[in-house]
Structures are given as C-alpha cells and as structure tokens.
Amino acid sequence: MQSPNNDYNATSKRGWFTRFLDGVEWLGNLLPHPITLFAVFCLFIIFISGVAAYFGVSAVDPRDGETVIKAVSLLNAEGIQRIVTNLVTNFTGFTPLGTVLVALLGVGVAERSGLISAAMRGLVMKAPPRLVTVTIVFAGVISNTAAELGYVVLVPLAAMIFYGLGRHPLAGLSAAFAGVSAGYSANLLIGTVDPLLSGITEEAAKIIDPAYTVGAEANWYFMMVSTFLIAIMGAFITDKIVEPKLGKYNKDEASIDLSDQSSMDPLTKQEKRGLIYAGLSVLVLAGILALTVVPEWGILRHPETGDVKGSPFLKGVVVYIFFFFAIPGFVYGRTVETMRNDRDVIDAMSHSMSTMGMYIVLVFFAAQFVNFFKWTNFGTIFAINGAEFLTNIGMTGPIIFLFF
Structure with missing residues (x-):
C-alpha cells in the first residue's frame, strides 16, 4: 500500500506537467495566424528600414573590402513607390x-x-x-x-x-x-x-x-x-x-x-x-x-x-x-x-x-x-556583421553547429 505522501507527490508531478502543457497551449494560442504574422513582418520591415537608414546602418563587403552596403529605407517616397509598383510582380x-x-x-x-x-x-x-x-x-x-x-x-x-x-x-x-x-x-x-x-x-x-x-x-x-x-x-x-x-x-x-x-x-x-x-x-x-x-x-x-x-x-x-x-x-x-x-x-x-x-x-x-x-539589404548586412561577430568571439569551425 502506498503512503499518502507518495500519492501527493504523484499528484503534484502530474499537476506540474499539466500546468506546463497548459502554458505551452496558452502561448501557442496567443500567436496570430501565419498570414497575419507575415503582414505584420512586412510593416515591421518597412518601419525598421527607415530607422536603420536614418542611423546609417551598413557593412563593408568582405569580397573587396571597400564597397559599403547601406540599409535602404522603404519608409520614404522612393520606397513607397517601389512597394506600390512591385506589389503584383512580387507575388507572381x-x-x-x-x-x-x-x-x-x-x-x-x-x-x-x-x-x-x-x-x-x-x-x-x-x-x-x-x-x-x-x-x-x-x-x-x-x-x-x-x-x-x-x-x-x-x-x-x-x-x-x-x-x-x-x-x-x-x-x-x-x-x-x-x-x-x-x-x-x-x-x-x-x-x-x-x-x-x-x-x-x-x-x-x-x-x-x-x-x-x-x-x-x-x-x-x-x-x-x-x-x-x-x-x-x-x-x-x-x-x-x-x-x-x-x-x-x-x-x-x-x-x-x-x-x-x-x-x-x-x-x-x-x-x-x-x-x-x-x-x-x-x-x-x-x-x-x-x-x-x-x-x-x-x-x-x-x-x-x-x-x-x-x-x-x-x-x-x-x-x-x-x-x-x-x-x-x-x-x-x-x-x-x-x-x-x-x-x-x-x-x-x-x-x-x-x-x-x-x-x-x-x-x-x-x-x-x-x-x-x-530591398533593404538587411540580409547582407546581418550576414556580414554576424560573421564578423562570431569570428571576434572565436566561435568558428564545427562548434557553430552546436549552437545553430
């Protein structure tokens, strides 16, 4: 016969695990529809591109060591025009x-x-x-x-x-x-x-x-x-x-x-x-x-x-x-x-x-x-700066696979 303490511990463990699963479900339900996420990401990219261009975010092209790749704003008149004229062709x-x-x-x-x-x-x-x-x-x-x-x-x-x-x-x-x-x-x-x-x-x-x-x-x-x-x-x-x-x-x-x-x-x-x-x-x-x-x-x-x-x-x-x-x-x-x-x-x-x-x-x-x-050049800039950061902290070679 099991003691009351054992029954209590088993119930507590089940209760903790159940609460954990409920928390995961609750967090998952907070996520919007994937289509909504992409729409929000689009708006975020437009906004952050304007901020990045204003502060001059850039990276030096490692292939020649001279060319400067700058962040391009989509929040100005030229960017809005580019979005409007390419919306259909982006899709097709x-x-x-x-x-x-x-x-x-x-x-x-x-x-x-x-x-x-x-x-x-x-x-x-x-x-x-x-x-x-x-x-x-x-x-x-x-x-x-x-x-x-x-x-x-x-x-x-x-x-x-x-x-x-x-x-x-x-x-x-x-x-x-x-x-x-x-x-x-x-x-x-x-x-x-x-x-x-x-x-x-x-x-x-x-x-x-x-x-x-x-x-x-x-x-x-x-x-x-x-x-x-x-x-x-x-x-x-x-x-x-x-x-x-x-x-x-x-x-x-x-x-x-x-x-x-x-x-x-x-x-x-x-x-x-x-x-x-x-x-x-x-x-x-x-x-x-x-x-x-x-x-x-x-x-x-x-x-x-x-x-x-x-x-x-x-x-x-x-x-x-x-x-x-x-x-x-x-x-x-x-x-x-x-x-x-x-x-x-x-x-x-x-x-x-x-x-x-x-x-x-x-x-x-x-x-x-x-x-x-x-269009914003974020991909290139992040790749170059990210590679430089990993090199500076000594994270090169097979060890990268352990974290990424």
Missing part, C-alpha cells in the same frame, strides 16, 4: 507559387483517382505483424508526397489495423500521426513540399547572389536518410513506450466504436490491377526520362558542359513530379473506372487547385516580406 514572380501549384496539378489526379490511397493501403495492410508499426510510420512519412492525404487516410486506417491485430488502436493512431507530422518534410521521393522549400531558399539566397539557384532536389540526401531514421525511431517509441503505457485495449470499456472494419477490406482485384498498370506506366516514364539524361547526348543534360548538375533535368524537376503523378493516376483511374475521360482529369486538377486558397493568400504576404527584406 515568387518561385514557390508556381512550383507548388504545378506539382499539385499532377498530385490531384493521382489522389482523386484513388491511386495514392490504394497504394498506401496496400503497403500498410500487407506488412507482416512484426513490422506493422514501422511500416505505418514509414507510410506516414512518405505520405507527404500527396500533401495532407496521410492525415485523412492513414491515421484512421492505422487505428483499425491495430484494432484488428488485438493491439490498442490509439497506439496505431499515434504512430501514424507521428509519421505524418514528424516526418512531413522527409521522403524517398521529391514531393510537393520540396519545390516550396527550395523556392523559399532560392529567394533568400538571391539576397546575396541574384544568380544563385536552388533545385528541389537539393535536400534529397538528408530527406532520404531521415525517412528511415524517423520510421525506426517512431516504431521504437510506439512499441516500447506509447503502447505499454496505454495498456491492453478493452473493447467493452472503450469509448469509441471500432467494430466496423470496412475500411480494412483488402485491395480488390480491380484495384490490384490498377496498381500494376500504374506501376508499369511509371516504369515507362522512368525509361523515357532516363533516355534524356543518362546518355551523353541526352537532351536534358547541361547544353554546355554535358553534366547533370545545373541541367534542365534538375531545373525542371517540378514538371516530372507533375507527369509522374498525373499519368499513373489517370492509368489507375481508367482501370478502376474512377476516371473515364479528360473531363475527370480536369475535375481532379480543379479540385486540387480549389484547396489552395489559403496557400495562395499566404504566399502573397510571404512574397512581399521576402522582397521587402531583400
């Missing part, structure tokens, strides 16, 4: 806007036809019982190829699979949610997130070098390794920590009804045939693409050096994302009869675009902020 010329929209046109076809959902179900439901957890987390990680489909399809499916195996469904739900959320930017493939991130990085890099380009494949090695790392760690935490804490699932005392397992029905013969035909179409597309890249005479190699680096192949990777989703998606849809003609394809593309309203609004304000920041 923002790299992440076009790249993400083009990629989602193809993804929309694959999603609406049912290809991605069927592939996800086939991957998870065919996994051996001992590997089901790691397979669910792995599927959650790679599901970001199709934007938020993992939340819609995989999370409830994982709960049903765990239920069917006699395991706690909340453990399966949390494993899938962890894979989808924690691994959202990792993947074995280049998806819709990568053009977005590379576009933002490129816009920032152009502050220093206007000719600098960042391809969507720039982060692939890190993403690929992270996919397996997150899958293994997510499965380990689920099996060794989360599920033991939840205890054995009691169906009689459960507050949710999972008796209907219709969503766990195996793939039909028609769906399997659709996946086979879609896979064959991927192989055909890959073969055609290889002919344009692998041979030395490949038309998608760099026209001057003949290398793959800096070639039209890498610069146009978003186009390949479009075709590698749209064509297999249509092939699958024709096979399972979810798509019959061009109208169905157009409807799928239109539907994917209709979900991008919030993103487009966000991009509008983000594009203004990035360009305002670039």
